[in-house]
Amino acid sequence: MRNVFALCFVLLLAGPQARAWMTDLKSAQDRAYAENRVVLINFTGSDWCSWCIRLRKEVFETTEFNAFAERQLMLVEIDFPNNKPISAGQRTANRALADRFGIQGYPTVVLLNSKGNEIGRLGYLEGGPKVFINAIRERAGLPASDSAVRPDGSALPNFSGAKVGPPPKYAALTLKRLTGTGAKRLALINNQTLGVGESGKVRLGDGEVKVKVEEIRDKSVVITIEAKPGKKERKELPLKDL
Numbered sequence: 001m002r003n004v005f006a007l008c009f010v011l012l013l014a015g016p017q018a019r020a021w022m023t024d025l026k027s028a029q030d031r032a033y034a035e036n037r038v039v040l041i042n043f044t045g046s047d048w049c050s051w052c053i054r055l056r057k058e059v060f061e062t063t064e065f066n067a068f069a070e071r072q073l074m075l076v077e078i079d080f081p082n083n084k085p086i087s088a089g090q091r092t093a094n095r096a097l098a099d100r101f102g103i104q105g106y107p108t109v110v111l112l113n114s115k116g117n118e119i120g121r122l123g124y125l126e127g128g129p130k131v132f133i134n135a136i137r138e139r140a141g142l143p144a145s146d147s148a149v150r151p152d153g154s155a156l157p158n159f160s161g162a163k164v165g166p167p168p169k170y171a172a173l174t175l176k177r178l179t180g181t182g183a184k185r186l187a188l189i190n191n192q193t194l195g196v197g198e199s200g201k202v203r204l205g206d207g208e209v210k211v212k213v214e215e216i217r218d219k220s221v222v223i224t225i226e227a228k229p230g231k232k233e234r235k236e237l238p239l240k241d242l
Contacts, residue, residue: 021077023090025097026200032074032114033191038140039074039112043103047081051124052107064129072142080106100195102184111139116193117177170204173211175221175237187213187221189237 022028025041032039042060044052059065069075078094079086086094101110101118109122120139125131137144170190177188186193189211192200199212215222219239226232 021075023077023079023093025076025078028074028076029112029116029193032112033116035074036114037074038072038114038119038136038142039076039116040069040136041076041078041097041101041110041112043078043080043098043101043106043108043110045080045082045106046077047084049106055107055124059125059129059132062129065133068129068133068136072140073136100184100186111136113140115188115191117179117188170202173202173204173209173223173225173235173237175239178216178219178221178239185216187216189213189221189223 021042025039028039031037042055044056046052046056078097080091080094080098101108107123110118111120111122113119119141120136122132122135122139125135134144136142173189175187175189179186179188180195184195186195190202190204192202192211194200194211194213196213196216199210201208202211210226212224212226213221214224214234220236221239222234222236224232224234
């Protein structure tokens, strides 16, 4: 019994546990949208890339970074290991994401806002978690500090610092933004960011509709809408003048 109490005491002193890293970007984006968080995507070679390993040990495994991540981030790891087991399906999905974001080397850290738009990129930075966190804050437009963080870096009861409220409702499908160039162009339709050939569920009214991007043009996007199973409609959405 003494050993059990001792273990609990040690765990309490250890501060916040490492925030879980996801491997499904879409799920992370959906959660980030609902919780008003920044998505951090770490493209890494976890078991062979020396700078990736240093970034993990010096930043991602620290109490300070995990306290910050617990309040502000959704973490996604896109790994390309040499020896670590990874399914063929996951490896294919990871390669598709690397191609989509034009990744040239590791580590590359891509930051997306809660709407799925890219807001910055980072690599390995010297200086530990403080320097890395400040770089994220700068690119994401976050405050210079969190008032609800204890002096030791651990988080107070989770509060994102802003009222999130219910997700916005969309009366119609709207092309809000086009990003990227060439084959890597992306379209933000309501709450969902999609590339050519990609499908996703897009919020509309009180529900969702399945949308597939068929073509991205200079100032419009051609989509296929599946409002009901077996019933599809092809439509061109012009870019909204924001």
